[in-house]
Amino acid sequence: MDKMNDAKRQTLALLVDNEAGVLSQIARLFSRKGYNIEAFSAGPTENPGRTRITIDVYADEPHTELLCNQLRKLYPVHSVKRLNTENSIYRELTLIKVKAEGSEKRNDVMQIANIFRAQIIDVSLETLTLVVTGDSEKLKAIENILSEFEILEIARTGVVAIERGKATINDESKERGEFNYGKNVL
Amino acid sequence: MRLTGAEILMECLLEQEVDTIFGYPGGTILYVYDALVKYKGRIHHYLTAHEQGASHAADGYARSTGKVGVAFSTSGPGATNLTTGVATAYMDSSPVVFISCNVAESLIGKDSFQEVDSTGVMLPITKCTFQISDVNKLADTVRRAFAIARSGRPGPVFIDILKNVTAETAEYEFVPKSEHKKSGMLDALYNRNMADLHKPSVDEEDIDKLIEMIGESEKPMLICGGGVVRGRAHKEYNEFLNLMDAPSAITVMGGGGMNGRNPLATGMIGMHGSQASNIAVNECDLLIAVGCRFSDRVALDPESFASQAKIVHIDIDRSEINKNIATDHHIVGDAKEVLRMLNSRLSQQDHTEWKKFVFSYPTETIYDEGGDTLNPKQVCDTIARMVPDDTIVATDVGQHQMWAIQHFHFDYPGQLLTSGGFGTMGFGLGAAIGAKAGNPDKAVIHIAGDGSFRMNCNELATVQHYGLPIITFVFDNQTLGMVRQWQNLIYKKNFSETNMDRGPDFVKLADAYGLRGRRVTNQKELAEAIEEAMSCGEGYVIDCMIDIDEMVRPMVGGGSHITDFMKL
Numbered sequence: 161m162d163k164m165n166d167a168k169r170q171t172l173a174l175l176v177d178n179e180a181g182v183l184s185q186i187a188r189l190f191s192r193k194g195y196n197i198e199a200f201s202a203g204p205t206e207n208p209g210r211t212r213i214t215i216d217v218y219a220d221e222p223h224t225e226l227l228c229n230q231l232r233k234l235y236p237v238h239s240v241k242r243l244n245t246e247n248s249i250y251r252e253l254t255l256i257k258v259k260a261e262g263s264e265k266r267n268d269v270m271q272i273a274n275i276f277r278a279q280i281i282d283v284s285l286e287t288l289t290l291v292v293t294g295d296s297e298k299l300k301a302i303e304n305i306l307s308e309f310e311i312l313e314i315a316r317t318g319v320v321a322i323e324r325g326k327a328t329i330n331d332e333s334k335e336r337g338e339f340n341y342g343k344n345v346l
Numbered sequence: 347m348r349l350t351g352a353e354i355l356m357e358c359l360l361e362q363e364v365d366t367i368f369g370y371p372g373g374t375i376l377y378v379y380d381a382l383v384k385y386k387g388r389i390h391h392y393l394t395a396h397e398q399g400a401s402h403a404a405d406g407y408a409r410s411t412g413k414v415g416v417a418f419s420t421s422g423p424g425a426t427n428l429t430t431g432v433a434t435a436y437m438d439s440s441p442v443v444f445i446s447c448n449v450a451e452s453l454i455g456k457d458s459f460q461e462v463d464s465t466g467v468m469l470p471i472t473k474c475t476f477q478i479s480d481v482n483k484l485a486d487t488v489r490r491a492f493a494i495a496r497s498g499r500p501g502p503v504f505i506d507i508l509k510n511v512t513a514e515t516a517e518y519e520f521v522p523k524s525e526h527k528k529s530g531m532l533d534a535l536y537n538r539n540m541a542d543l544h545k546p547s548v549d550e551e552d553i554d555k556l557i558e559m560i561g562e563s564e565k566p567m568l569i570c571g572g573g574v575v576r577g578r579a580h581k582e583y584n585e586f587l588n589l590m591d592a593p594s595a596i597t598v599m600g601g602g603g604m605n606g607r608n609p610l611a612t613g614m615i616g617m618h619g620s621q622a623s624n625i626a627v628n629e630c631d632l633l634i635a636v637g638c639r640f641s642d643r644v645a646l647d648p649e650s651f652a653s654q655a656k657i658v659h660i661d662i663d664r665s666e667i668n669k670n671i672a673t674d675h676h677i678v679g680d681a682k683e684v685l686r687m688l689n690s691r692l693s694q695q696d697h698t699e700w701k702k703f704v705f706s707y708p709t710e711t712i713y714d715e716g717g718d719t720l721n722p723k724q725v726c727d728t729i730a731r732m733v734p735d736d737t738i739v740a741t742d743v744g745q746h747q748m749w750a751i752q753h754f755h756f757d758y759p760g761q762l763l764t765s766g767g768f769g770t771m772g773f774g775l776g777a778a779i780g781a782k783a784g785n786p787d788k789a790v791i792h793i794a795g796d797g798s799f800r801m802n803c804n805e806l807a808t809v810q811h812y813g814l815p816i817i818t819f820v821f822d823n824q825t826l827g828m829v830r831q832w833q834n835l836i837y838k839k840n841f842s843e844t845n846m847d848r849g850p851d852f853v854k855l856a857d858a859y860g861l862r863g864r865r866v867t868n869q870k871e872l873a874e875a876i877e878e879a880m881s882c883g884e885g886y887v888i889d890c891m892i893d894i895d896e897m898v899r900p901m902v903g904g905g906s907h908i909t910d911f912m913k914l
Contacts, residue, residue, distance in 0.1 A: 188469060
């Protein structure tokens with residue numbers, strides 16, 4: 161089975177133990193199975209013992225399912241949930257340092273920032289630094305426009321995503337029935 | 347009760363009813379070996395010649411007894427010497443707990459003497475690794491490690507204990523294994539979602555659907571995989587097989603999962619599978635694979651494998667489903683439980699015509715009579731005739747391994763010990779030591795090639811010291827036979843670096859280790875040697891001379907259609 165058949169960007173949310181070595185264990189699984197991680201973000205959760213990881217990976221449908229099952233076999237992994245644009249909200253944060261000398265250029269950049277609801281968080285005589293949040297497309301758009309001025313540096317966080325409505329990553333109980341206890345879902 | 351970490355470790359092993367350990371001491375694990383003396387009589391330690399030997403012995407012990415094996419090593423090179431054995435156990439889903447000590451906390455991360463990031467090294471080849479830096483967490487971590495090793499799809503777990511932890515003291519109370527779950531000690535474990543910890547409850551609808559598919563099938567075929575062996579489901583499988591009245595092949599790991607003498611047995615399947623097995627799988631209309639993962643040595647070409655059949659996959663590990671082969675139906679569950687449910691609902695089938703077709707093809711290869719050497723089938727047949735039927739067979743990896751699986755018949759799980767997934771040359775002697783330690787009442791033989799035997803023959807010292815009556819049969823063709831076979835068939839007879847036309851003389855080697863040995867070139871000498879070996883009551887090496895160009899037949903090339911037998 162070719163991994164690249166109908167491959168598209170998939171988002172996986174993981175709840176894992178907040179312990180040393182866990183990140184490398186998860187990253188290693190991806191490389192061991194031959195996948196490249198496109199985006200990766202990790203941070204603490206409401207439970208101090210748990211870290212939430214969001215991973216973007218290019219894979220087709222069946223391989224994503226296999227990958228999830230492999231992740232579920234890892235001891236430090238508590239839950240794995242596949243997220244998609246229909247059921248979830250995606251956000252990413254970017255810091256962009258742009259060259260803007262003179263008041264005219266500064267005004268131009270500030271106008272663009274306004275349109276994208278970006279904030280100016282630092283200013284010098286030659287540069288402006290913006291912070292902007294949104295989904296990947298929006299960030300790409302502002303990046304494209306600002307490249308007209310000279311972008312000196314970009315720092316992006318990688319995507320974080322959360323489901324709409326009542327559903328959370330903690331209620332895997334329903335999915336557990338489907339995934340781990342023998343019921344056919346494939 | 348206040349005990350040191352080393353004593354707590356010993357007590358935890360007793361909780362798990364461990365009475366046999368294989369290992370090798372060193373600087374960081376000295377407190378543990380110090381405590382070991384106090385437990386003499388209750389915990390028996392086998393000192394091997396090398397950590398790799400200990401790792402294979404613990405693995406062989408686990409495979410042959412069904413219990414969890416245990417191996418000890420020191421830090422650094424001790425731990426890295428274990429790795430080949432750990433990976434072997436991982437690929438073949440063998441439950442072993444490997445315990446190594448690391449340098450003291452104050453020295454960690456300073457590139458201290460014999461320091462290595464052992465949990466990092468073990469991470470990709472274990473179900474789980476633990477590093478213990480707090481003596482108060484020692485007991486529960488060990489309890490957890492054993493639970494993980496044996497639960498779900500079994501596998502190795504690695505524990506790294508810092509040296510200072512083995513010397514520090516903590517409160518400890520003995521809790522028998524059966525109480526662990528009840529007392530809530532393993533709550534932290536069972537409340538997690540880790541798929542492998544939970545025994546999947548079999549879905550009734552899935553069972554019914556398979557029964558329906560069986561009813562519609564006219565040409566069903568079964569594959570018995572390693573899952574039947576690990577799940578100790580041979581009785582259930584034999585019953586299922588007889589109800590199905592269908593031919594059944596074994597994978598390398600499935601040897602012993604079914605009665606090898608059953609007239610429905612077609613022998614091995616795959617690269618060196620019998621004609622009957624490979625043709626049956628190609629012609630069948632329903633393929634039921636129990637506990638096998640369709641490795642590239644079985645499903646050589648995944649696209650054309652069993653292309654006329656509906657493929658049904660029964661496995662305990664749901665991540666195996668649709669991994670290598672796209673299936674039409676699957677049941678996730680323990681082989682024993684699934685087969686029991688199937689047997690209770692399945693009526694007696696009759697496939698006389700189909701069986702007639704399949705068994706018109708040979709299930710075993712016939713070899714030419716050897717001139718001044720033995721042929722592989724002669725060796726296997728002579729051995730099989732002379733040793734008890736329930737003899738445990740440990741093999742190394744290569745031609746002799748395939749010959750052994752082709753020509754011996756295995757009847758119960760743990761009778762065949764072989765490195766199927768990882769293909770570890772040098773596995774056999776260690777595994778045989780472990781098997782003998784765990785099954786003192788059974789005969790144990792070790793089938794080796796001259797290449798494999800050379801790798802870990804140092805364990806003859808262990809065989810001799812502990813008086814283990816293990817007979818080693820070296821299929822000696824003066825070459826790395828399997829590699830030579832590939833060079834012969836695929837690499838235009840360019841025999842690069844496969845000649846083994848050099849020492850040692852295995853008979854003299856046995857003598858050097860204080861054991862007896864004999865070189866044999868015909869069946870009469872072989873029979874005499876076996877007679878002598880069985881009566882001497884100690885280790886014995888029989889060097890069986892085989893022709894250098896003898897091949898494992900039949901053979902299908904990697905990635906080829908399963909009935910594309912090479913012309914040999």
